[in-house]
Amino acid sequence: MLRKILKQLRQNICFKSIQTLIALVFSCLIVCIIAVMGFLSYYVTGRVVEKYSAEYVMQLVKQVNYNIQYYLENVETISKNLSYNMDIKKFLEGNSSMQNVQEISQYLNTFVQSRSDILNIFVFTEDGRMIANRDDVKFKTTVDFKGEPWYKKAIQTDELVISSSHVQNIIEGQYKWVVSCSRALTGVNTMKKLGVLLIDLNFNLIHDMCSKIELGKKGYVFILDSDGNIVYHPKQQLLYSNLKSERIDLILNSSAPTIMVEEGGSEKQYIITSSPYSGWKVVGVVYIDDISDYKSLLERFFLILGVASLAISVLCSVIISRHFSRPIRELVNIMNQVKDGNFDVSVNIKSYNEIGKLGKTFNYMVQEIKNLIKQIQFEQKQKRLNELKALQAQINPHFLYNTLDSIIWMAEAKKYEEVIKMTSSLARLFRISISRGREFITVKEEIEHVKNYLTIQQIRYPNKFDYEVNVDPAIEKYRIVKLILQPIVENAIYHGIRNMEGMGKIVITGEQRGDKLMFEVKDNGIGMDEETLCNLFNRNYYKESRLSGVGIRNVDERIKLYYGTEYGIQIESQLLQGTTVRIYIPIEKAEEDAVQ
Amino acid sequence: MINKNLIIKISLYFFIAALILVVLIKFLPERRKYEKVVYVVVKSVDPEFEFWQTVKMGAETAAKELDIDMIFTGPMEETDITGQIEILDDIISKRPMAIVLAPSDYKKLVPISEKIIKSNITLVTIDSAIDTPLCKSLISTNNLEAAQQAAEEMARLIGYEGKVAIMSFVKGVSTAIERERGFREAISKYKKIQLIEETWFSEGKEDIAYAQTLDILKKHPDVAGIFGANEKTVIGIARAIEDLGLNGKIKLVGFDGNQEEVMFIEKGVIDAVMVQRPFNMGYLGVREAVEISLDKKKPEYIDTGAVLIRKDNLYTPENQKLLFPFVK
Known part of the structure; x- marks a missing residue:
């Protein structure tokens, strides 16, 4: 079944014209090229976009990390400065007056006032005393600050301790999100840790820094501290209620800067930067379908491009193929005309390429064939004329020795008058017949020739027929192919009059009929029946019957060869009534030498 | 000498095609996942x-x-x-x-x-x-369940005996109805706890809640615990209790948690709240x-859950984020 369909298909798509072939091949080629190019550029563009977007995200995340680190380093400097402050050291050792405490408080407040991001600076001692940067701060009596993580951690180390983000809950009526930076403080003369300095940073700053960052439509940035606690996450609440999850374990243990994870069927990428100073990790989250958003645009672009170029290429190949195949089709058309026998055509191709040359060669060839045909036609005609001449020449000797026989008989009978008349007629007859080899003579000469012939025949067949010649003298000067009347008259005598009883009569007339000359030979002999008349011009019939009439047919043929088919002989005949033969020839003026 | 006309024709086609291409790209709408x-x-x-x-x-x-x-x-x-x-x-x-x-x-x-x-x-x-x-x-x-949880906490706080009053907020609101029902169902399991039949309404306003608390105390001076069905109601009750110096004597369990409630929890005026x-x-x-x-x-019911907040779990990272959702 399938094979059948394929076969059918192949038969239908057989390339019947060069145009289809060229168009198809061109289109296929262009489509292939477009497909390859399109796919390559799509792939390359995609890779470039991916690479650059990944780099961009990395830069962005790095920048956030750097900013935060710089910021925290700044805070450390402040904390270091304060830890070397002698007044504070004295306060820790318990050697401060009320006034000193006031001064320290004011000093601490200068930092808070100059930096909007610092919320509180407090000093706590191991024995439970404290200084705040402001007088109006009321510490909660319910909270034991020594139990707070920022205190416990700081008292155990010399380094600055940076907490995760949390709500500062030691001040009454104030619940602010802060990052607590705490440092152990020592006394003037001892390295013993006597208290803790607490600098609360407003979490606003870090929050804003991170929340403003857009990584695609859905991407975001979050921060983890060294223990994996969330410092900042835009969807923190969802994480706590398990509506979202981050692979914090993976992030903490990863040494690679990027990790790909799956979330609810779509892929997201973690871009991790960590600060060796704070131990914080700034993590960028990018959704792959988000950054591959460009793909649909790209796909659309290349699809349109493909379809458009396909259309253009098909159009172009059709045009080009038509351009090439049109002259070929023209050539084929002309060739078909030539095949049907029309040689009067020529190919009109103006281009100079191979097809143009082909056309020219074809034109030359057609011309050659035409010439050859003409030549052959001419040669055929010549050959036939020569044949007829030879035939004519064959009749004359027969007539000659009959006539000469008659002359001998008359001389034996001593009819000298007739001998003279006959001999002189014969001489004139032959002079005109030969006519120095010319084919054409004047009408006058032709009439004279036939008269001489009739004179001879009258002497040979005495009292058998009578004749009359009525030729318009106006036409005597015209030129005429020679010996056309004599064969007709011969025919009238031998087939019309010789076998009849009583006197025969032959009337010859000649006159102008329109633009033609018309000669008429009329006899009152036995005539012909319909059948004989019909077959008179049939060459085959005469060959079989061997009937005379060859003369008439030859005359007709000669006239047609010389003058064309519209001229020739017409015969009317009725049995026992007689025959009328009319000869039509064109009017032609005789040349000078012909008249002579 | 390939026809000049042909070249002109082809370039014309190319030009038209390029034009169509540009127009198509320009006006094809960008596909968005959701548009509305x-x-x-x-x-x-x-x-x-x-x-x-x-x-x-x-x-x-x-x-x-x-x-x-x-x-x-x-x-x-x-x-x-x-x-x-x-x-x-x-x-x-x-x-x-x-x-x-x-x-x-x-x-x-x-x-x-x-x-x-x-x-x-x-x-x-x-x-x-x-x-x-x-x-x-x-x-x-799930207000029913959350209220039941609050009732359990209340029962625990008052030592599973004593009088308990309920102050709802707006009549006819489904949450108010469910919270009251849930609380009543759960607390009535304990035979020694006497649940007051009457329900007070705060209209969702602190001062009314304050006044209604006074009314409860007038009618039932021996009340051991009060349940406040929403934020404003709980705060109104808490104020009244603080003003009357009844801290710790009357156990207060409520709903929702804002900064003010946190302060009352820290002071021990409010003993527990169900935070949504x-x-x-x-x-x-x-x-x-x-x-x-x-x-x-397919549409469905989704329970977002509630968390019981007490003084001892106020500052866990999860609860901090829940109680103080805004970075200020």
Whole structure:
């Protein structure tokens, strides 16, 4: 079944014209090229976009990390400065007056006032005393600050301790999100840790820094501290209620800067930067379908491009193929005309390429064939004329020795008058017949020739027929192919009059009929029946019957060869009534030498 | 000498094709996953009202995640039922993809809700239910269960004996009804606890709650515990107790947690509160709305859960974020 369909298909798509072939091949080629190019550029563009977007995200995340680190380093400097402050050291050792405490408080407040991001600076001692940067701060009596993580951690180390983000809950009526930076403080003369300095940073700053960052439509940035606690996450609440999850374990243990994870069927990428100073990790989250958003645009672009170029290429190949195949089709058309026998055509191709040359060669060839045909036609005609001449020449000797026989008989009978008349007629007859080899003579000469012939025949067949010649003298000067009347008259005598009883009569007339000359030979002999008349011009019939009439047919043929088919002989005949033969020839003026 | 005409013709075709290409690329709309708008209509858009502001935060997070437009709106006052109906009427005429609604009344919003559903707009209710079988999507705290949990805590606090009073907020609101029912069911399991039949109402206002507390104490001076069914009610009761110096003597268990409540918890005036997750309501409300209308998800009831907050777990990282959702 399938094979059948394929076969059918192949038969239908057989390339019947060069145009289809060229168009198809061109289109296929262009489509292939477009497909390859399109796919390559799509792939390359995609890779470039991916690479650059990944780099961009990395830069962005790095920048956030750097900013935060710089910021925290700044805070450390402040904390270091304060830890070397002698007044504070004295306060820790318990050697401060009320006034000193006031001064320290004011000093601490200068930092808070100059930096909007610092919320509180407090000093706590191991024995439970404290200084705040402001007088109006009321510490909660319910909270034991020594139990707070920022205190416990700081008292155990010399380094600055940076907490995760949390709500500062030691001040009454104030619940602010802060990052607590705490440092152990020592006394003037001892390295013993006597208290803790607490600098609360407003979490606003870090929050804003991170929340403003857009990584695609859905991407975001979050921060983890060294223990994996969330410092900042835009969807923190969802994480706590398990509506979202981050692979914090993976992030903490990863040494690679990027990790790909799956979330609810779509892929997201973690871009991790960590600060060796704070131990914080700034993590960028990018959704792959988000950054591959460009793909649909790209796909659309290349699809349109493909379809458009396909259309253009098909159009172009059709045009080009038509351009090439049109002259070929023209050539084929002309060739078909030539095949049907029309040689009067020529190919009109103006281009100079191979097809143009082909056309020219074809034109030359057609011309050659035409010439050859003409030549052959001419040669055929010549050959036939020569044949007829030879035939004519064959009749004359027969007539000659009959006539000469008659002359001998008359001389034996001593009819000298007739001998003279006959001999002189014969001489004139032959002079005109030969006519120095010319084919054409004047009408006058032709009439004279036939008269001489009739004179001879009258002497040979005495009292058998009578004749009359009525030729318009106006036409005597015209030129005429020679010996056309004599064969007709011969025919009238031998087939019309010789076998009849009583006197025969032959009337010859000649006159102008329109633009033609018309000669008429009329006899009152036995005539012909319909059948004989019909077959008179049939060459085959005469060959079989061997009937005379060859003369008439030859005359007709000669006239047609010389003058064309519209001229020739017409015969009317009725049995026992007689025959009328009319000869039509064109009017032609005789040349000078012909008249002579 | 390939025909000049041919070259001109071909270049002309190329030009036209290029033009069509440019036009096509320019005017083909960029494909977006979701194109329509989701309205979130809450009971109050008062910026001081943290609960609804947290809902807004959740809704915004979901909108960003799903790449849709979200518009947050509602009346100023929680009790402005007609105002909410008017707003909804206006929204219907804008033909959004979905509406996430926190209905301010269990019955009065039924006609407008049915109109929304009949207009082929997806309706998702959050926080409170609505009295129509047409709306099948609800995202809220399971108030019944949360109230039961609060009752258990109350029973524990008062040593499983004594008198307990209930102060609800607005009559007819589904959350109020459910919380009261849940509390009553759970507390009545304990035979030694005497649950007062009468229910007081605060109308959602602190001063009324304050006055009603005085009324409770007048009628039942020996009351051991009071249950306040929402934020304002609990604060009103707490103030009255503090003013009367009854700290610790009368156990107070309530709902919701804001900064003021946290302060009372720290002082020991309020013993426990059930804190809901408004962020999750907003987030899930929008997500459900989008999934139902675009992904043809089946509507369902989603419990966002509630957390029992006491003095000892105020500052765990999870509860900090829940009690102080805004970075200030």
